Amino acid sequence: MITKKLQDAINEQINAELWSAYLYLSMSMDAEAKGLKGVANWMYVQWLEEQDHARILSEYLNSQNAHVQLKPIAKVQTMWKDIDEMFRDTLRHEQEVTKSIHELTILAWHEKDLPTISRLQWFIDEQVEEENSAQDIIDDIEQVGSDGIGLYLLDTQLAERSYHKADALQ
Numbered sequence: 001m002i003t004k005k006l007q008d009a010i011n012e013q014i015n016a017e018l019w020s021a022y023l024y025l026s027m028s029m030d031a032e033a034k035g036l037k038g039v040a041n042w043m044y045v046q047w048l049e050e051q052d053h054a055r056i057l058s059e060y061l062n063s064q065n066a067h068v069q070l071k072p073i074a075k076v077q078t079m080w081k082d083i084d085e086m087f088r089d090t091l092r093h094e095q096e097v098t099k100s101i102h103e104l105t106i107l108a109w110h111e112k113d114l115p116t117i118s119r120l121q122w123f124i125d126e127q128v129e130e131e132n133s134a135q136d137i138i139d140d141i142e143q144v145g146s147d148g149i150g151l152y153l154l155d156t157q158l159a160e161r162s163y164h165k166a167d168a169l170q
């Protein structure tokens, strides 16, 4: 049986994942407004993936006979100066999420909750990917710039990203 303290912490993480989803939807809408369809697509996929993260944690709490408690989602920024600022914010945000996943896992260790530790391993691995993909795009922006033909090429590349439903049991 999962402890109340851990349940509460996972419910906080569900809220953080939904806030992440909302943040990326906001970035996607801003990119659309700027005419950057590829960036908008990349952020839209991100919005879908963050909802998967919230779903996986919710399903886990349900499987443990615990109560999922959805909380209000705080407001998000709605405009960014350019894609350099947008992707640097993305990386910074993912680093914060990594920190909270690690803290959650450490709490699960303190609670000696092996099933929760096992489930959180998927999120630890996912965060390595999340940070890497944001960093890769920042590296690309440093190479090609965030305007003109460089921006056009990068936007074309980001249009290729597609969504695949995440499953923590795979």
Ligand code: FEO
Residues within 6 Å of the ligand: 017, 020, 049, 050, 053, 094, 097, 130
């Ligand atoms: Fe759910 Fe991007 O971390």
